[in-house]
Amino acid sequence: xxxxxxxxxxxxxxxxxxxxxxxxxxxxxxxxxxxxxxxxxxxxxxxxxxxxxxxxxxxxxxxxxxxxxxxxxxxxxxxxxxxxxxxxxxxxxxxxxxxxxxxxxxxxxx
Amino acid sequence: xxxxxxxxxxxxxxxxxxxxxxxxxxxxxxxxxxxxxxxxxxxxxxxxxxxxxxxxxxxxxxxxxxxxxxxxxxxxxxxxxxxxxxxxxxxxxxxxxxxxxxxxxxxxxxxxxxx
Numbered sequence: 685x686x687x688x689x690x691x692x693x694x695x696x697x698x699x700x701x702x703x704x705x706x707x708x709x710x711x712x713x714x715x716x717x718x719x720x721x722x723x724x725x726x727x728x729x730x731x732x733x734x735x736x737x738x739x740x741x742x743x744x745x746x747x748x749x750x751x752x753x754x755x756x757x758x759x760x761x762x763x764x765x766x767x768x769x770x771x772x773x774x775x776x777x778x779x780x781x782x783x784x785x786x787x788x789x790x791x792x793x794x
Numbered sequence: 795x796x797x798x799x800x801x802x803x804x805x806x807x808x809x810x811x812x813x814x815x816x817x818x819x820x821x822x823x824x825x826x827x828x829x830x831x832x833x834x835x836x837x838x839x840x841x842x843x844x845x846x847x848x849x850x851x852x853x854x855x856x857x858x859x860x861x862x863x864x865x866x867x868x869x870x871x872x873x874x875x876x877x878x879x880x881x882x883x884x885x886x887x888x889x890x891x892x893x894x895x896x897x898x899x900x901x902x903x904x905x906x907x908x909x
Contacts, residue, residue: 692834716894727885727900728837771836779850780894781827782887784836 687711690772690785697792701762705788707755707772716775717748719757721768722787728771731757762792796820798901800886806907807876814872815904819888826869827898828861829885830854837885843869876908 690707697703709717717734732739734746734755745758755772772785799818807813819826824845829837840859842850845866855861858876863869873880883905887898 688836690836718895718897727902729900730897733895733897775894779842779844780896781839781842781850782898783839784829786834786836 686785687783688772688774688785690788692786692788694789694791697762697790699762699764699792699794701792702758702760703762703790704759705757705770705772705790707757707785709753709755709772709774711774711776712753714753714774714776716780717746717755718773718775718782719744719746719755720771720773720784722771723768728784731770759790762790764792764794766790767792798886798888798899800884800901800904802904803902804905804907806909809878809908810875812872812874813876813906814870815884815886815906817869817871817886817888817901819868819886820890820899821867823888823890823899824866825889825891825896825898826863827887827889828869828871829887831883831885831903832881840871873906876906878908881906881908 719731720728721731722728738747743760747756769787771787773782826843828840831837843863858874861871883903885903887900889896889898
């Protein structure tokens with residue numbers, strides 16, 4: 685079983701739609717959680733950290749469920765510019781080495 | 795540009811040749827990571843440095859791979875006797891000293907093609 689699992693998609697949605705991505709992780713000792721965004725042929729960039737209480741940044745909401753070892757990302761009012769791959773990232777251990785899921789591809793169309 | 799810099803951006807090599815990639819992290823970032831990414835997959839961890847010490851290596855890192863960070867600043871990743879399966883994007887990331895929510899900043903990667 686992979687340490688971080690994501691549905692690869694693609695999720696194909698119209699502009700203005702709400703879309704949710706899920707991610708599960710296998711290491712119950714994981715301590716830090718993130719969503720990164722990766723555009724085609726570009727490097728990954730941090731979208732947001734995921735805190736235990738959940739957090740929101742504009743149209744983006746991230747939630748963590750430690751009991752189910754599950755992280756989610758909700759995007760409201762999707763824009764064309766949201767088209768990208770969204771990578772779920774989990775860190776554990778003293779070194780906090782980021783471990784990536786395979787990513788979920790989002791395509792927002794007009 | 796004060797971001798993470800990787801060189802070269804592209805490398806085409808014949809099977810069996812050795813290649814070396816360089817990563818210059820953001821200055822004062824003490825943590826440096828190497829990842830490999832293939833099409834349709836997320837970045838896979840290869841190795842991690844804290845300052846000049848190589849603290850972790852993935853089981854993915856065969857004996858043909860070696861990485862160094864001699865002065866705790868730039869790092870090199872060498873692949874000896876390259877194989878076609880080594881073709882991938884090699885990404886370097888760095889992060890500042892800090893706690894568990896410290897962001898990792900990535901370079902643009904080196905795309906390796908083994909022919």
